[in-house]
Amino acid sequence: MPPPDPAQWPGLLEPAISYALVTAQAVTPELLPHPTPCQAWDVGMLLRHATESLAALQEGIDARRIGLSPGPDDPAGDPAELFRDQAGRFLSAWTRITRTDAARTSAARTGAARTDPAETGTAETGTARAGTPHTGAARAETPQNGAGDCPEIIAIADRRLTLGLMTGVGALEMAVHGWDLSRACGHPRPIPGPLATSLLHISPLLVPRTGRAPLFGPPVTVPPMATPSDQLVAYLGRDPG
Numbered sequence: 001m002p003p004p005d006p007a008q009w010p011g012l013l014e015p016a017i018s019y020a021l022v023t024a025q026a027v028t029p030e031l032l033p034h035p036t037p038c039q040a041w042d043v044g045m046l047l048r049h050a051t052e053s054l055a056a057l058q059e060g061i062d063a064r065r066i067g068l069s070p071g072p073d074d075p076a077g078d079p080a081e082l083f084r085d086q087a088g089r090f091l092s093a094w095t096r097i098t099r100t101d102a103a104r105t106s107a108a109r110t111g112a113a114r115t116d117p118a119e120t121g122t123a124e125t126g127t128a129r130a131g132t133p134h135t136g137a138a139r140a141e142t143p144q145n146g147a148g149d150c151p152e153i154i155a156i157a158d159r160r161l162t163l164g165l166m167t168g169v170g171a172l173e174m175a176v177h178g179w180d181l182s183r184a185c186g187h188p189r190p191i192p193g194p195l196a197t198s199l200l201h202i203s204p205l206l207v208p209r210t211g212r213a214p215l216f217g218p219p220v221t222v223p224p225m226a227t228p229s230d231q232l233v234a235y236l237g238r239d240p241g
Helices: 006-024 043-063 079-114 123-130 136-140 163-184 193-206 228-235
Strands: 153-156 159-162
Touching (some): 006 043, 006 079, 006 193, 043 163, 159 163, 163 193, 193 228
């Protein structure tokens, strides 16, 4: 199966964060010092890292850039609560963005249909409407900031990446760290099949098989019939067993 079109990658972000939120429900203060599948990271450290990653995603979407320094954190705060709060804020903002994007797409299609001379009555009327800044057809030609506009460029220092790539990385990180949390808390919960399958297809584009240290360990061998969740985490250096 070919990798999902990058234009579809933003659609992976919400289910990945939702899955991580579900697994984070098992975190208690007593579990914060517990080790995780992420080498040298305990549960508390992993939660703070995930919170910083969500803050960076929020910054990239809001400001079209991501700073190299993590956002402010509350060192005395509960890492699980901080993660849930940041995830809730992000999902609320993301829902507004995707709804706005869907409305723009619908308006663009409606506007384009109205330029059909068969509907407008004359070719001149349709042309005039297509050139009017307030029509959906004109909006379709103007770069927007919606979730579906993958050519949108996000700046990270002197690097540039598309919105689709940024959200793909974010979805992969949230899903895998959600899996890490479920294992560390003693409540293993596989990554949902459709989400894991999509991430499995794009992960080789985001994480190479070699030269991936220290962020990821080498891929772990799993049986050919392993679930998509097990295949995904194994590719990223986790032992699903």
